[in-house]
Amino acid sequence: MGKQLGFLVDSERCIGCHSCEMACKNYYQLHPSLRRRKVHPIQENDYSMPERNYMSLACNHCVEPECMRVCPVGAYSKRDDGIVMHDPSRCIGCKMCIMACPYQVPQFDPEVKKVDKCKMCAQLIDKGEKPACVAGCPMEAIQIIDITSFNKYGAVKLLPGFPNPSITKPSVRFIKPTIGKQIRRDK
Amino acid sequence: MDKKISFNRRTFLKGAAAASAGLAIGSSTSSFNLTGLKPADAAGDNKAQVFRNACPRNCYDTCAILSHVEDGVIKRVSGDPGSTYTRGILCAKGFSYTRRVYSPDRIKYPMRQKGRGSGNWQRISWNEAYTEIAENILKIKKEYGSTLPICLDKYSGNFDIMHYGIEGMMSSLGYTSRATGTPCWPAGIDAQTFDMGTIISNDPEDLVNSKYLILWGVNPAWTSVHSMYFVKEAQEKGCKVVVIDPVLTQTASKADLYLQIKPSTDGALALGMARYILDNELYDGNWLHNNAKGYEEFFGYVKNNITLEWAADKTGLPKAVIEQLAREYATTKPANIWIGYGMQRHTNGGTNVRAIDALAAITGNIGKSGGGAQYAHLQTWGFNYHAMMQNPPEGTEGGGDRAINMNNFAAEVLAAEDPPIKMLWLACRNPMAQDPETSVMRKAFEAMDFVVTVDQFMNATVEMSDIVLPTTTLFEAPGVNVSYWHWWLYLNEQAIKPMHEAKNDITIAMELSAKLNELKPGSCTFPTSGDLEEWVGKEFNDGIYQMFGINHWTDLKKGPAKAKNSQVAWKGGKFQTPSDKYEFYSEEAEKFGHHPLPIYVEELKTTDKYPLRCISPHWKLNIHSQFQNLDWMESINNEPRLEIHPSVAKEYGIKDGDSVKMFNDLGYIILPAKITGTVPIDTVVTYEAWYKSKDFNVNYTVKAIPADMGKKATGMPGIAFHDNFVNIEKV
Numbered sequence: 049m050g051k052q053l054g055f056l057v058d059s060e061r062c063i064g065c066h067s068c069e070m071a072c073k074n075y076y077q078l079h080p081s082l083r084r085r086k087v088h089p090i091q092e093n094d095y096s097m098p099e100r101n102y103m104s105l106a107c108n109h110c111v112e113p114e115c116m117r118v119c120p121v122g123a124y125s126k127r128d129d130g131i132v133m134h135d136p137s138r139c140i141g142c143k144m145c146i147m148a149c150p151y152q153v154p155q156f157d158p159e160v161k162k163v164d165k166c167k168m169c170a171q172l173i174d175k176g177e178k179p180a181c182v183a184g185c186p187m188e189a190i191q192i193i194d195i196t197s198f199n200k201y202g203a204v205k206l207l208p209g210f211p212n213p214s215i216t217k218p219s220v221r222f223i224k225p226t227i228g229k230q231i232r233r234d235k
Numbered sequence: 236m237d238k239k240i241s242f243n244r245r246t247f248l249k250g251a252a253a254a255s256a257g258l259a260i261g262s263s264t265s266s267f268n269l270t271g272l273k274p275a276d277a278a279g280d281n282k283a284q285v286f287r288n289a290c291p292r293n294c295y296d297t298c299a300i301l302s303h304v305e306d307g308v309i310k311r312v313s314g315d316p317g318s319t320y321t322r323g324i325l326c327a328k329g330f331s332y333t334r335r336v337y338s339p340d341r342i343k344y345p346m347r348q349k350g351r352g353s354g355n356w357q358r359i360s361w362n363e364a365y366t367e368i369a370e371n372i373l374k375i376k377k378e379y380g381s382t383l384p385i386c387l388d389k390y391s392g393n394f395d396i397m398h399y400g401i402e403g404m405m406s407s408l409g410y411t412s413r414a415t416g417t418p419c420w421p422a423g424i425d426a427q428t429f430d431m432g433t434i435i436s437n438d439p440e441d442l443v444n445s446k447y448l449i450l451w452g453v454n455p456a457w458t459s460v461h462s463m464y465f466v467k468e469a470q471e472k473g474c475k476v477v478v479i480d481p482v483l484t485q486t487a488s489k490a491d492l493y494l495q496i497k498p499s500t501d502g503a504l505a506l507g508m509a510r511y512i513l514d515n516e517l518y519d520g521n522w523l524h525n526n527a528k529g530y531e532e533f534f535g536y537v538k539n540n541i542t543l544e545w546a547a548d549k550t551g552l553p554k555a556v557i558e559q560l561a562r563e564y565a566t567t568k569p570a571n572i573w574i575g576y577g578m579q580r581h582t583n584g585g586t587n588v589r590a591i592d593a594l595a596a597i598t599g600n601i602g603k604s605g606g607g608a609q610y611a612h613l614q615t616w617g618f619n620y621h622a623m624m625q626n627p628p629e630g631t632e633g634g635g636d637r638a639i640n641m642n643n644f645a646a647e648v649l650a651a652e653d654p655p656i657k658m659l660w661l662a663c664r665n666p667m668a669q670d671p672e673t674s675v676m677r678k679a680f681e682a683m684d685f686v687v688t689v690d691q692f693m694n695a696t697v698e699m700s701d702i703v704l705p706t707t708t709l710f711e712a713p714g715v716n717v718s719y720w721h722w723w724l725y726l727n728e729q730a731i732k733p734m735h736e737a738k739n740d741i742t743i744a745m746e747l748s749a750k751l752n753e754l755k756p757g758s759c760t761f762p763t764s765g766d767l768e769e770w771v772g773k774e775f776n777d778g779i780y781q782m783f784g785i786n787h788w789t790d791l792k793k794g795p796a797k798a799k800n801s802q803v804a805w806k807g808g809k810f811q812t813p814s815d816k817y818e819f820y821s822e823e824a825e826k827f828g829h830h831p832l833p834i835y836v837e838e839l840k841t842t843d844k845y846p847l848r849c850i851s852p853h854w855k856l857n858i859h860s861q862f863q864n865l866d867w868m869e870s871i872n873n874e875p876r877l878e879i880h881p882s883v884a885k886e887y888g889i890k891d892g893d894s895v896k897m898f899n900d901l902g903y904i905i906l907p908a909k910i911t912g913t914v915p916i917d918t919v920v921t922y923e924a925w926y927k928s929k930d931f932n933v934n935y936t937v938k939a940i941p942a943d944m945g946k947k948a949t950g951m952p953g954i955a956f957h958d959n960f961v962n963i964e965k966v
Contacts, residue, residue, distance in 0.1 A: 061467060064456075065457070065855055066855070067326050067460065070327040070330035070331055074313075074332075077310070080866035080867055092912055098913050099913075100913060101488060184314075186461055187463065187464055228487075228492060229491065231553065231556050233551045234882060
C-alpha cells in the first residue's frame with residue numbers, strides 16, 4: 049500500500065466544542081443540513097465513570113471505500129495519497145453511496161440535489177496547509193497522519209460506538225479519552 | 236497596509252455609509268439564499284480583502300477575527316494568528332458568524348408593533364421611527380419636567396467600547412433612569428475587591444506555568460476554549476488539574492480529579508482546606524507577614540470554628556479527600572486557582588470567593604507566575620469613553636441619573652416613583668429572556684407607555700416592544716475591543732456595508748439627536764454627525780498607547796497588541812486595599828454589611844416542597860441569547876433538555892426523552908429529560924439559552940434573589956441564579 053492519509057482524532061484532547069465542525073462549515077459556507085464533520089458524543093456508560101467524551105468524525109477516507117464501489121457513475125475516486133474524492137459534476141444524486149457508507153458520511157445536498165462529503169480539504173493539503181477542521185480545533189485534537197507509517201503508542205482503530213472497521217478499513221485513528229478520578233456523592 | 240490603500244478604503248467606507256443613509260423604503264440591499272451568499276453591490280475592486288475584527292461578545296476569550304471579503308460579502312472568517320491567546324482559532328460561535336450576518340431572520344428595517352406582544356408589526360421608515368421616538372421623549376419631558384421617566388437597559392450584548400455611546404445618547408437627553416449593576420459576576424468582584432482592592436488576574440497564557448491547578452466552578456471547555464488549550468498544555472507538562480463543581484462539566488471530564496461538591500458550599504471546602512493547612516503548618520508565614528493584614532484573625536476564626544469533619548459534612552466530600560487536596564495544593568508550587576462566575580451566583584457566593592482567595596494567600600501563591608486566584612481583570616479598559624461622555628442639554632435640572640437595579644429590574648421599574656418610569660430603551664440586552672422573574676418583567680413592559688428595542692433578531696424582548704430598530708453586526712461598523720480575561724487589544728474594522736437598513740448604535744444616536752433638535756432645538760447634545768472610524772480613534776489615549784506599546788491606534792490595523800508588563804497579577808505585593816496589603820480582615824467588607832473575615836455563610840437548601848436545585852449554566856453553542864438561534868447551531872442541537880440524575884429519574888418515573896415539567900411558585904417549563912450521571916442527585920441542570928421559536932426560558936422559575944456581594948464595585952449585588960429550587964413531574 050502506498051500513502052494513505054487519514055485523521056488522527058485525540059478524544060482525550062477533544063472537548064466536544066464543535067469548532068472543527070463549524071470551521072468546516074465556515075470555510076465552505078455549507079448548507080445548514082450538511083455536516084461534513086460531526087462531533088459524536090460517546091455514551092456515558094461506555095466507560096467506567098460517566099464523563100462527557102466525544103468522537104469527532106468526518107469522512108474516514110477508507111482504504112476500501114464502499115461509496116466508491118457502489119457509485120454507478122464513477123463520481124468517486126481515490127487519490128494517490130488515499131483521499132477519497134467526490135466529483136459533483138458526475139454525481140446524479142442517486143444516494144447509493146449514502147446507503148453504502150457504514151459511517152453515514154455522504155450527505156444529500158438539498159440545494160444542488162447531489163451528494164456532498166469531506167475531501168480532507170485536498171486543495172489545502174496540496175498547498176501544504178492544514179484542512180479547515182484541523183486548523184480550527186482550539187485543542188489541536190485533530191491531525192492528518194499517513195496511516196501506512198503511523199505508529200503511535202496508545203492509538204486505536206475504534207472507539208465505543210464506531211462501526212466495525214473491517215468492512216471498509218477506515219483511515220482514522222483515535223486516542224482514547226482517559227477517565228479521571230471522580231469523587232461523587234451518588235456512590 | 237500602505238497609505239494609499241488605506242485612503243482608498245476609507246473613501247470606500249465613507250461612500251458605503253452615505254449609500255446606507257440614503258436608502259429608501261423598499262430598497263433592501265440583501266437577497267439571501269441558503270447556499271450562496273449573493274454579493275451586495277459594493278463599491279471598490281473585486282479582489283478579496285481581509286479585515287481585522289474582534290468578537291465583542293460577553294465572553295472570556297474576546298477573539299481576534301479576520302474577515303475575508305469579496306465583492307462586499309464576507310466569504311468566511313478565520314482567527315487572527317496575531318494573537319497568541321486565540322492562536323488563529325475561533326470557537327463554534329465565532330466560526331458561525333456569516334450565518335448571523337446573512338441570516339434571513341435578521342431584523343431588516345425599523346418596525347412598529349400595534350399592540351405590544353401582538354406580533355402585529357408594520358414596516359416604517361427610519362424617519363418615522365425617529366419622529367415617533369423623539370415625540371415620545373419630548374412628551375415625557377414636557378409632562379414630567381425631566382427625562383427620568385426614560386429608562387435605559389443596556390448591558391453585555393456587545394462590549395465594543397464604541398457601544399458605550401448608547402449610554403452617551405441617554406446622557407445627551409438629560410438625566411435618565413439606568414439599569415445599573417451586572418448580573419454575571421459582581422459578588423466575586425466585590426470579594427476580590429475586599430481582599431485585594433480590585434480584580435486583577437494573571438495572563439491566561441500563564442496557566443501553562445502552573446504545577447497544580449484548581450478550576451473552581453468554572454467550565455472553560457465551554458466558556459473559554461482558548462484557555463482550555465493552556466490548561467491542557469499545563470496538564471501535559473505534569474500539572475495536576477482538579478475541577479470542583481456540582482456538575483461534572485466538560486472541563487471536569489478532562490480533569491485528573493473531579494470533586495462533586497454540594498452546590499454553594501465552596502466556602503466550606505476552602506475553609507476546611509485552610510484548617511488542614513493551618514494545623515499542618517503548610518502556610519507561607521513569610522508571605523503573610525510581609526503582605527497580609529488580619530491573617531491572625533483569620534487563622535483564629537478557622538481554628539475556633541472550622542473542622543474537617545464539618546467541612547466534609549457540608550460539602551459532601553470525604554474528609555480524606557479534603558485533606559489530600561489541601562496537602563497537594565499547599566505543597567505544590569506554583570498552585571493556581573481559577574474561580575468561576577458560576578460558583579458565585581449564590582446568596583453566599585461572594586464570601587465563598589473570599590474563602591478561596593484566602594487559600595491562595597495563605598499559601599503565598601498570589602503574585603506568582605503559575606499561581607494566584609484568577610477571577611478577571613479590567614486593567615486594559617482605560618479608554619476615553621468619548622462616545623459615552625456626553626453632557627446633558629443646557630438648563631437640565633436635577634441631581635443626576637437614577638439607578639435602577641439591573642438585577643431586580645422589573646420590580647424596580649414598576650416601583651419607581653416621582654417620576655415613574657414610562658419609557659424603556661433596550662440595546663445589547665434581552666431581559667425578557669435573560670432576567671429572572673419573567674412574569675414580573677412582562678408586567679413591567681406592559682406598564683410602559685413606550686418601548687424601543689435595538690436588536691438584530693426578533694427575540695422575546697423585541698416581541699414586547701413598540702418600536703424595533705435594526706442594528707449592525709460587528710462586521711458592519713468599526714470599534715475597538717479588549718477582554719476581561721486576556722491582555723490583548725483588537726481593532727474592529729468595518730468589513731462590509733451595513734446589511735439591509737441596519738444602523739450602528741452611534742449612528743442611531745446621531746440621527747435621533749438630529750430629529751430631537753429639529754422638533755425642539757437644544758433638546759439633545761449628542762453630535763449629529765461624525766466619522767465612526769474617527770470616533771474609534773477618539774477612544775484612545777496615551778495610557779492605552781503606553782500599556783500596549785503602540786504609537787497610534789491605527790498601528791492596530793497591522794495586527795493586535797498585547798499589554799506589556801501585565802503577565803502576573805499583584806507581582807509587586809502592593810495591593811489596592813486601604814492597607815495596601817492583602818486583607819483577610821476587611822473593614823471595607825464590614826462597611827458593606829459583611830463579616831470582615833471570609834467566614835462561612837450558610838448556603839440556601841432545598842425544601843420539602845422544592846426538593847431539587849436547578850442550576851442553569853452557560854451552553855456551549857451560545858452566549859446567553861445569542862448564536863443558538865442560527866441555523867448552523869440548530870443543525871447540531873435545537874432542543875433544550877433537563878438533565879436529571881438516573882436515581883432521581885427513577886424516583887419520579889422519568890425515562891430519557893420523556894417530557895418533564897419543572898416548576899415552582901414562580902412558573903414552570905416543560906422540556907425533554909436527559910438522564911445523565913453528570914449531574915448530582917439533588918440537582919437538575921438546564922442550560923440558559925434563547926431558542927428561536929421555542930417557549931424555553933429557564934428564568935420562568937428563577938427568582939431575583941440577590942447574591943451577597945456586588946454593591947461596592949458594581950453598584951448592585953449580583954443574582955443568585957443557582958439558588959433556584961424546583962420540583963419536577965413527568966408530563
